[in-house]
Amino acid sequence: MKRHDQHGRGRTGPRPRGTRTRLLGAAGAAALVLTAGLATPLAPAAPQARAAESPQGGKVLTVAVAQSVDSLSPFLAVRLLSTSIHRLMYEYLTNYDPKDGHVIPALATKWEPSPDKLTWTYTIRTDSKWSDGQQATAEDAAWTFNKMMTDEGAATANGSFVGNFEKVTAPSPTQLVIRLKKPQATMTALDVPIVPKHIWEKVRDFSKFNNDKSFPVVGNGPFVLTGYKPDSYVRLKANKGFWRGAPKFDELVFRYYKDQDAAVAALRKGEVSFVAGSPSLTPAQAASLKGEKNIHVNDAPGRRFYALATNPGAQARNGEKFGDGDPSLLDERVRHALFMAVDRRTIVDKVFQGHAVEGQGYIPPRFSSYFWKPSAGQELAYDPAKAAGLLDQAGYKKNADGKRVGKDGKPLNYRVLCHATDPNDKAVGKYLQEWWGKLGIGVTLDCLDNVTDPWLAGKYDLAFDGWSVNPDPDFVLSIHTCAARPATPKDTGATDNFICDRTYDRLYAQQLAEYDPAKRADIVKQLESRLYDLGYMNVMAYPNAVEAYRTDQIESITTMPAKAGNIYGQDGYWSWWSAVPADSGDSSDGSTSTGVVIGIVAGVVVVGGLVVLLAMRRRATAEDRE
Numbered sequence: 175m176k177r178h179d180q181h182g183r184g185r186t187g188p189r190p191r192g193t194r195t196r197l198l199g200a201a202g203a204a205a206l207v208l209t210a211g212l213a214t215p216l217a218p219a220a221p222q223a224r225a226a227e228s229p230q231g232g233k234v235l236t237v238a239v240a241q242s243v244d245s246l247s248p249f250l251a252v253r254l255l256s257t258s259i260h261r262l263m264y265e266y267l268t269n270y271d272p273k274d275g276h277v278i279p280a281l282a283t284k285w286e287p288s289p290d291k292l293t294w295t296y297t298i299r300t301d302s303k304w305s306d307g308q309q310a311t312a313e314d315a316a317w318t319f320n321k322m323m324t325d326e327g328a329a330t331a332n333g334s335f336v337g338n339f340e341k342v343t344a345p346s347p348t349q350l351v352i353r354l355k356k357p358q359a360t361m362t363a364l365d366v367p368i369v370p371k372h373i374w375e376k377v378r379d380f381s382k383f384n385n386d387k388s389f390p391v392v393g394n395g396p397f398v399l400t401g402y403k404p405d406s407y408v409r410l411k412a413n414k415g416f417w418r419g420a421p422k423f424d425e426l427v428f429r430y431y432k433d434q435d436a437a438v439a440a441l442r443k444g445e446v447s448f449v450a451g452s453p454s455l456t457p458a459q460a461a462s463l464k465g466e467k468n469i470h471v472n473d474a475p476g477r478r479f480y481a482l483a484t485n486p487g488a489q490a491r492n493g494e495k496f497g498d499g500d501p502s503l504l505d506e507r508v509r510h511a512l513f514m515a516v517d518r519r520t521i522v523d524k525v526f527q528g529h530a531v532e533g534q535g536y537i538p539p540r541f542s543s544y545f546w547k548p549s550a551g552q553e554l555a556y557d558p559a560k561a562a563g564l565l566d567q568a569g570y571k572k573n574a575d576g577k578r579v580g581k582d583g584k585p586l587n588y589r590v591l592c593h594a595t596d597p598n599d600k601a602v603g604k605y606l607q608e609w610w611g612k613l614g615i616g617v618t619l620d621c622l623d624n625v626t627d628p629w630l631a632g633k634y635d636l637a638f639d640g641w642s643v644n645p646d647p648d649f650v651l652s653i654h655t656c657a658a659r660p661a662t663p664k665d666t667g668a669t670d671n672f673i674c675d676r677t678y679d680r681l682y683a684q685q686l687a688e689y690d691p692a693k694r695a696d697i698v699k700q701l702e703s704r705l706y707d708l709g710y711m712n713v714m715a716y717p718n719a720v721e722a723y724r725t726d727q728i729e730s731i732t733t734m735p736a737k738a739g740n741i742y743g744q745d746g747y748w749s750w751w752s753a754v755p756a757d758s759g760d761s762s763d764g765s766t767s768t769g770v771v772i773g774i775v776a777g778v779v780v781v782g783g784l785v786v787l788l789a790m791r792r793r794a795t796a797e798d799r800e
Contacts, residue, residue, distance in 0.1 A: 497632020
């Protein structure tokens, strides 16, 4: 992340001890299946079923997910599914235009920095109400930020956004003022859900409150959370009073759906409306769906990266070490050797079968301003012979049995955390066993339904990792700073895999304080270069977003970006908010053949008298987390 897949920001791995969106959840982002069914357990739909109705007569869109919710508290959630749900429940100060990702108004209608750019004043809209009828005001935003500034539990997921805040006030219901300690480039991309003060001020312990016991949950987003059962479902209803206009579907249900092949079969039968996978459909699944009547396969460049993360020696901010990562991985030569024995081209061709781009830097090429790749002399290219030489130099030589031996005299055998629901992890894992086996290193794949616990405890050697990058890359960069680590081994931090490097921290602080887009982009690339050289993160691929839906159930839905974008896991709520039931007669283009709306023209949403937002456009300088 959100981040969070890594966000939203959104990650596909375990939840970092109370951080934003770390990619550790199930196999990456939530694999999802939109089911046009009742707001009850998945029920078979009639052949060529249209968007079904709830017992109350409303249209229901059910989303089956392969990733479980880590928390429904926006102060704790980090998985992509969870942060995506929060984007539906709560407004942020700003949003991202679905056409091209530039910053547009949300809860704030405009913003203005002081000449020294240390004081930012936001005008809060007057037409946003909480679902209990109370007005959403600047005081709600000020309270949200102040709580994160003063309560470590509340700063768990998004604390990096407020670490540089000096003071936040609300002089009036429509004016929010944020005073900074030093310049901060993310002030138009504060991806923090704003919560209602009159509800959340009753919470005693933000580190433990998961927002999942009392329904409906008061919010001001396009949907209202009405029900939740862990590892079963999340139910939301359309917010008829949403200021942009009510969603076309009356209910949206996310239901845990572990078997992805079964979900694809359900799509064919018309029992579900949308399948995205975990986070994408496999090449075989996508190929089997192409050409099917009333099914459209969307294959577009994604916002995620797919990586291997090493355990650099889990350590808390107080200096205490924990976990049991293999000490050999503390040697940069060993880390480089492992990554030089990974054939990225084979992963793209054989595992993703062309539905991905070969991995290089930390930020996907979709975000061209920040995309970086190593120089020829810097690149850790596939070279098993050089990898073997590095291991020899590091003192990890082969014994008589051809096994690399550690300093303790025992053969090296790395435990690799793997998401049980992600076929890509298992497929790449088999290659690792082959490639590293030739180096004399053993590989044990530890494929779990929930990798969170061992990840947070530092009980792994390497792990499959990935994040959804936001238009502003600050969040996914922040999770590798020293400050992102947990305060103590018992706490939860925003760290991805416990990296702490002072050179990286210095560069991170520089990019955060740089307002010039070109200069900031250059510093971000230096950060990526440093992260690459450290060798703790090996980005293997940038997977496409491969998803499919029934055009006889979803008449139109927004992709992001418009020309070639994803539907699930967007930087905003555009897809679910815009989705039109096939039999509603309310398609924006009147077409039912492809069901794709090419974005919201130039970031201008016209719903229920919403005025043109062109005057409010502000360019985002980076990506979005989640």
